[in-house]
Amino acid sequence: MTSLAEAVSGKPWRGHGVGQALLAALEERLGRSGVRRIGALLPDGEAIQRAFTHAGYVRRPDLCYVEKLLTADSAEATLLDQLGGAVPDDGLWESIAGMSPRRR
Numbered sequence: 001m002t003s004l005a006e007a008v009s010g011k012p013w014r015g016h017g018v019g020q021a022l023l024a025a026l027e028e029r030l031g032r033s034g035v036r037r038i039g040a041l042l043p044d045g046e047a048i049q050r051a052f053t054h055a056g057y058v059r060r061p062d063l064c065y066v067e068k069l070l071t072a073d074s075a076e077a078t079l080l081d082q083l084g085g086a087v088p089d090d091g092l093w094e095s096i097a098g099m100s101p102r103r104r
Helices: 004-008 018-032 048-054 092-097
Strands: none
Touching: 018 048
C-alpha cells in the first residue's frame, strides 16, 4: 500500500510543489477545525520532508518513534474476536489446502 506522502514524493511529481500544496490545504482545513498543532511521522531521508520544512515544520530531536508488533493471539479485543473468528494453528492451512509444489 502506497501512502499519500510516497505517491506525491515520487520522481515524476518531485519539485512541482504538489506536496507543499497538499500540506497547505490540510493545514487550512485543520486550522478551520480548531487544530493548533500538527505533527507528522515521516520516513527518514524521504523527499516529502522538504515540503514539511519549507512549510515551517521543525524536526524534534527529542522524540523517538517506537513500535511493537503484537501477535494475533496477544491482542484482546481484535476485529477477529468481535466477528467470532480464530487464528488457525501454524501449518493448518498448508495441511488442508491440498496444494503441493507439483500441482501449482
